Amino acid sequence: MATRTARTAWDGTLTEGAGQVELTSSGRATFDVSWPRRAEDEALGVTSPEELIAAAHSSCFAMQLSALIAEAGGTPQSLEVTADVSLEPDPAGGFRISGVDLVVRGEVEGLDAAGFAKVATAAKETCPVSKALTGTTVTLDAALA
Numbered sequence: 662m663a664t665r666t667a668r669t670a671w672d673g674t675l676t677e678g679a680g681q682v683e684l685t686s687s688g689r690a691t692f693d694v695s696w697p698r699r700a701e702d703e704a705l706g707v708t709s710p711e712e713l714i715a716a717a718h719s720s721c722f723a724m725q726l727s728a729l730i731a732e733a734g735g736t737p738q739s740l741e742v743t744a745d746v747s748l749e750p751d752p753a754g755g756f757r758i759s760g761v762d763l764v765v766r767g768e769v770e771g772l773d774a775a776g777f778a779k780v781a782t783a784a785k786e787t788c789p790v791s792k793a794l795t796g797t798t799v800t801l802d803a804a805l806a
Contacts, residue, residue, distance in 0.1 A: 667713075669694065682708065699748070711746040711758065718790045719744040722763055725788035729780040735772035739806075740765060760798040766806045778803050 665687075671680035671694075679695040698707035719742040727737045743764045751757035763785060769777055781803035785791055791799055 715744040715746040721788040721790040726784035736770040738768040740767045762800045764802045768806050
């Protein structure tokens with residue numbers, strides 16, 4: 662299977678420094694990162710590890726869900742997935758990702774609401790990013806559009 666690479670160049674201290682993260686494998690983008698923007702509510706055009714994890718989780722979940730819908734006899738027409746990744750102080754020191762909230766709305770032929778909820782729950786448990794986040798609380802709100 663494939664390996665993907667990202668690279669970060671950082672200059673300076675945590676609180677005064679800044680960097681850029683590059684999506685090296687695809688060559689598609691380079692994003693600014695900084696601690697102040699990571700810790701504040703407003704990103705102001707600067708990304709964070711949590712936003713990148715949210716992107717990874719929402720896309721991974723959507724792919725896994727589409728596969729499981731097909732296995733269950735349905736046909737996904739469209740899936741819209743949002744992942745909210747939260748950062749908070751860790752009681753043991755430093756910070757931690759405290760949770761991920763997944764929300765999916767789907768247009769699916771061949772599955773009713775209960776069938777969709779069942780495959781969405783299975784996708785949450787089996788997508789590779791969910792597995793990588795073992796130990797983090799992941800919630801799911803799944804409904805047909």
